[in-house]
């Protein structure tokens with residue numbers, strides 16, 4: 001009891017006071033006190049900038065539509081994590097782990113890293129050793145933040161209670177296909193395993209990683225499914241013929257992964273009754289104002305990313321793809337709105353671990 005009071009007091013003092021100060025300025029309060037983001041280049045907001053990897057984009061035209069210009073986000077403007085954060089009511093962008101201060105743990109941290117995968121070896125053709133932050137390392141970083149939180153709130157137990165109130169999104173797996181299985185010149189996975197077997201290997205590993213996240217206190221987790229990887233312009237350029245629009249073998253492999261992911265999360269919800277893991281498919285039926293579904297908006301280097309200083313299309317809101325792999329902000333907004341609506345079961349208070 002006494003401990004609980006202490007916890008509530010600390011929480012009120014730190015979060016309550018800062019929120020009520022903000023509440024005088026803006027009326028909407030965030031749905032959650034904190035938002036933690038795990039993932040790859042779809043959510044990276046600068047974690048790779050100081051790493052020795054070619055998977056970084058802190059140069060124009062990346063960020064051309066972002067208020068701060070190039071930040072390391074792999075798109076012209078906001079990425080899907082920024083937009084989900086806005087929809088959840090967060091006033092500020094969740095900072096990258098690389099720049100996070102101790103107190104940022106109260107509102108959340110973004111661990112996302114371009115080229116990262118579920119498997120540690122994924123993406124290693126882009127650098128030497130441990131160049132980007134693979135999911136296993138992102139979880140280590142989260143454990144570090146959890147310890148910092150524990151030091152601030154008076155112990156591991158309080159830290160875990162606090163972390164149970166946060167919302168989590170995780171988007172992983174694209175690179176295990178695009179920068180591993182479908183790069184046979186660098187990786188043997190496609191000669192060793194069928195797509196079915198490879199999806200099973202990924203899901204086994206993902207299961208361990210998500211269990212770890214649960215053990216660190218996460219109770220409200222949206223896990224994003226893979227998109228239509230075979231429709232990325234860079235994949236169509238490598239694998240397609242002139243008039244093919246998408247590579248169906250790659251889309252089918254991603255679908256195998258998604259089907260298994262859905263089963264895994266059903267199992268998690270049964271196994272961890274005090275948690276809610278939401279399978280989140282961001283694919284939409286309508287594309288709003290987006291009419292150009294296949295041509296990237298910038299001139300590409302042979303890595304599939306925009307050339308430094310490349311000229312871009314003017315009507316960026318009408319393009320699905322920004323570069324050879326990544327959506328424009330306009331496409332991210334469609335995905336974020338879909339994700340937000342699929343995440344809505346997390347917005348009820350039925351599951352409250354405290």
Ligand SMILES: *[C@@H]1O[C@H](CO)[C@@H](O)[C@H](O)[C@H]1NC(C)=O
Pocket residue numbers: 052126127128
């Ligand atoms: C960065 O990686 C490249 C090869 O990927 C290597 O040649 C170079 O020595 C590395 N630089 C540092 C500072 O580690």
Ligand SMILES: *[C@@H]1O[C@H](CO)[C@@H](O)[C@H](O)[C@H]1NC(C)=O
Pocket residue numbers: 288289
């Ligand atoms: C589509 O374009 C119209 C006209 O420019 C604009 O008013 C509307 O907000 C746009 N819709 C979306 C979803 O961006």
Ligand SMILES: *[C@@H]1O[C@H](CO)[C@@H](O)[C@H](O)[C@H]1NC(C)=O
Pocket residue numbers: 291292293295296313
């Ligand atoms: C997409 O844009 C490219 C130029 O960037 C253009 O050549 C192509 O015709 C456009 N496609 C559609 C469907 O509008």
